[in-house]
Amino acid sequence: METSDIQKYVSSSQNGDSDAFGKLYDAFIQPIFRYMHFRVGPEEAEDLTELVFLKTWENIRKYRSEEGNFSSWIFRIAHNLVVDHYRAKRQNAELTEDIPDVRIEANTLRRVHQKLDQEVLWKALHEAKDQYRQILILKFINGFSNEEISLIMGRSQAALRILQFRALRSLRRILENMGVSDVEQ
């Protein structure tokens, strides 16, 4: 959807037009879901996606185009929800002996040849630090520019470039440890 169309639907939604909000939903459901899938996992992606849109509707009147484009704004909401989600999870999580140590698992898999597929990618991303994961998702999965990511993550573009470099390097190392051999083919 063109940026001008998005702006048009946002304005209508701010006036209470449910159809216009429906159009925005149609435009963003996939990227938001994809973001959530890779950030929190498939089990919780749907719930959080729903929360993103509910929050978006609740706060849409607060959105100002001068502060940045709408996609950055909605992904900011998504990011904040993920942070809240992790915070809540940390508080509630019960540690048991059954939780596998993924680092050990990764090492075990080191010598097993694996192909880079969705499942492997997901595991690798979850091996990485959360901020690395976030930038990889926003950059290479959701296709945002650094300018947009800086608005979402609240970081400078220069910092993001370094973060991006480290994130890719980290992911490549994780994948190699997992035995993925076709990373650079």
Add this chain to the structure above:
Amino acid sequence: MMHWLTSTKNIEKKLKQHCDSVSLSEEKAKALKGRLMAALAERMPAETFGCETLAEKIRKLSLHVMPKEYFRVVLREKLITLIEFERRRFLFRLFERKFSRRMAASFLVFLFAASAFFRFGYGIEKASASFLTTIESVVGDVSVVRGEDVIQGAPGFVLKAEDVVRTGKDSKAVIRFLDQSVSRLDENTEVKLAKLFMNPLNKTETVVELVLQQGRIWARVINLVDNISHFQVRAQNTVAVAKRKAAFDVTVLPKGKAKVAAIKNKVDLVVATDRKVVEATLINGFSAEVKSATSSASPIKQEKIQDGKDQWVKDNLEQDIAYIETVKQEVKDERRGNAGLLPGNPLYPVRELSQSTNIAFTFDEFDRHQKMIFKASEKIDTAGVLLEKGEKEKARELLVEFQNETKAVVDWLTSLEGADPEKAAYLRNKVNELLNVYEKRLTLILPDDPLYEVKSAVGQSKVIAADTAVQKTEQKLSQASDKLLEAHELVESGNSTSAADQVKAYSSAISEVASEVKQFNSDQKEQIVTTLMDNKAEALKVLQAMASGTSSVIAPLSAETPTVVDEFSPSITSAENSASFVPAPDSATYALPEPGTTSLSAEVVSDDSAAQGAEAEKQTTAANQSELMRTVKVAQNETLVKLGEAVLDVQKEQASAEVLQKLQHFEKIDLNGKPLVDVQVSKNRIQLKSSGTVISVVGSTTPVSSITPSKDVLQEVLTPSPKPPKADSKTPISPQARP
């Protein structure tokens, strides 16, 4: 020693103090960091930092991650409804008062889930018809020329306007068009698809125009419904046009000639010479050879087709039967797919509740009525499936509901017209388009099919949906014509009894229309009369086609008995084709046997009961066909009478130039080489002659002030006092028998 140690410690302490004092201020540290970061960023080679492949792989893999369709739809419904609820919070408070908030929310979630489930789980999303023109099959060498490219033709190849399809030696091709017509190309044929048009706002409005550049083409048109829709083939200086239904054959001949043969129904011909444009109609069983005439002689030479001689015609008729069955099956499958759950299924009430709730919670009136009409239209398919299963009562209930719901929407539209004519026109167009689509799907259904009730219901709804009284009448006229076409098909399928019933149904529909037209004011009459005249012309052609197809069983008569003046009947050897003989509708001078009597003399000599049974069956068939012939004749006369009445009615006021032009055009309508109807207009009378019958219609005694007759006034004054008509007391006609 101690002194030295103490000194060292002091030096360290002082150094430390000194170092501590030498530090960057916070601002300077920040600025330095910024500069360092920027410098580092500039020096980074690329965003992927040498990991291009990895980045690309991540991108590609992530594309497969998508929300489940069910989840996507349910969430959307939930959001929209919650938004609507927020806007009208008082309604939700009302809902809350009746139920607890938790129950209300749970109920809503259930409905959203049900709504999405029924939409996707049962395929309620309507399957759209294929609106493409494609090559259906090929034999041998078939190619498509598109611009400068020559592409090998293959089944499934999608054709576009301006494409030229070519068949080589011993090669054939079958093309299926966007309007569901089909064409078969003989060997060494080249045809250009000059126009392939479908109105995006009304998908039943289609135009297909082909140019036959060489060879031979068969065209079968099966279900055009719109007045504008047509299928035409141009060859040399001739254009053959089919509307509604037809089967015809076109051949390009040497020396600039072309031949057109009408095999089923009728085909209109338009022939352009360098002097004039000649129009003619061919009914089934007749062909015309057209030359590019430069003299004043007619370029059209028409003749009866010799039955059973042309293998090409036989083969195509057989393939047409199979093709029509294919289309019927496609329509059936689409109906079953659209119908989804049927009444009687335990989940049916849940679906209905879910849909009704969806509509009820659509607070915008326009959207709500739009949803209502789509929900109502689903009942057409459901009723169709029920009728196929033999569940007539349930089907009829649904059809009544459908009609009532359509009426409710149309009534609301009428009230909207004042406030928002654009929106009203938009929704009215949507309603009509929906009904047209169903009408097209049901065109192949004949009165002897259980689904005919659905077809009738759709037709009645089209009348309900028409905007003005004139448009309603036009719809009724169109449906009356459909009855005639159905009768014609029944004749061809050998069902004479049903055909006769259908002709009678046509006659009574026309009478009803005539009564309505009488109540119109002069403006309305002016609007309707040209449609009426066109309708009558078409009806006369179809009736003549039926008569031509049925007349082979008319009994040969002795020389003393006046014969039938059906001049187009090939089996009558001594037809008195004379204007001096004018049989009245109820005249015994018809050569047709009286209803109930057999048409054959008793020539049965064998005692064999099987032979007697076969003979009796033959006699019954002949009797049925005689009855049909009689009914057709009656219908022809009534058509002429109604036509005459309509014209005279309009001419009471001021002669309309358009009406007179139409009348003059009538006289030029050529049917198989002869005039379809001869019209003579005098002061207060109109005389119409067609198929050997003369009908004279006398208007009221009020003198007409300014009629411009198109022909000379009759020399002979007919008996002025009309006889009271026998059958129809409303008809002020006086069929006159001239001595």
